[in-house]
Amino acid sequence: MGGLLKSSIAKKFAMALSGLFLVLFLLQHFSINFLSVISASVFNDVSHFMGTYWLVQGLLQPVLIFGVIFHFVMGFYLEYKNRQARQVKYASYKGNTNSSWMSRNMIYTGLVVLAFLGLHFYDFWFPEMIHKYIESHPEDASRYYGELVAKFESPVRTGLYVLSFVFLALHLYHGFSSSFQSVGWNDKYARGLRGFTKAYAIIIPLGFIFIALFHYINNL
């Protein structure tokens, strides 16, 4: 068991599982944020529920934060190990012969998404944690919509968000479809799902771009 956990196959497996978990989170996150385009009051209600329900705050949120940290720490580690292996074993490694730009640059597209998360946490998550748990303001179920919309007043921030979502698409385009293979699922059903994973990788980031631009334009 110890040997298995240490093996790089187990690490790739864990990397893929954490990626699949984050793919699910993205769908949930997108669905809730999309409500802000449809109705301010519904968005406020759902955000208030997510922000105050003990199961979400006490269990799902810590699991999510762990999943995010695990995914990028393991990503750095596997990249480091891959580079070591390439130097030793494949002196004439030609990266572009049978792989896509996306698959060869997962670490760089991932780094852009990580930088985005830094900005995004600064924008939303840290203020939210300070508001609720440090300054302990009384609950105000109508504040979420205004706080979100205010972030998209700045063209620079909106531009950075949009650019990051393009990199998110590039990252997901390879990551989501290859995760099935990494967890050992590679039969005809898994191959059949490839089209769905590629569509997801484009549609969800495009949806996030739409939300950001919608609020930016509405603010003009």
Ligand code: HEM
């Ligand atoms: C237009 C696009 C987006 C908007 C408007 C948005 C909005 C928000 C808001 C309002 C929060 C604070 C939630 C809270 O009350 O704690 C949040 C948290 C978060 N966002 Fe986003 N988000 C967007 C895109 C993304 C993307 C693309 C990712 C991942 C790549 C992401 C990852 C996260 C994470 C990990 C958190 C912290 C977890 C949580 O508490 O929900 N977001 N986002």
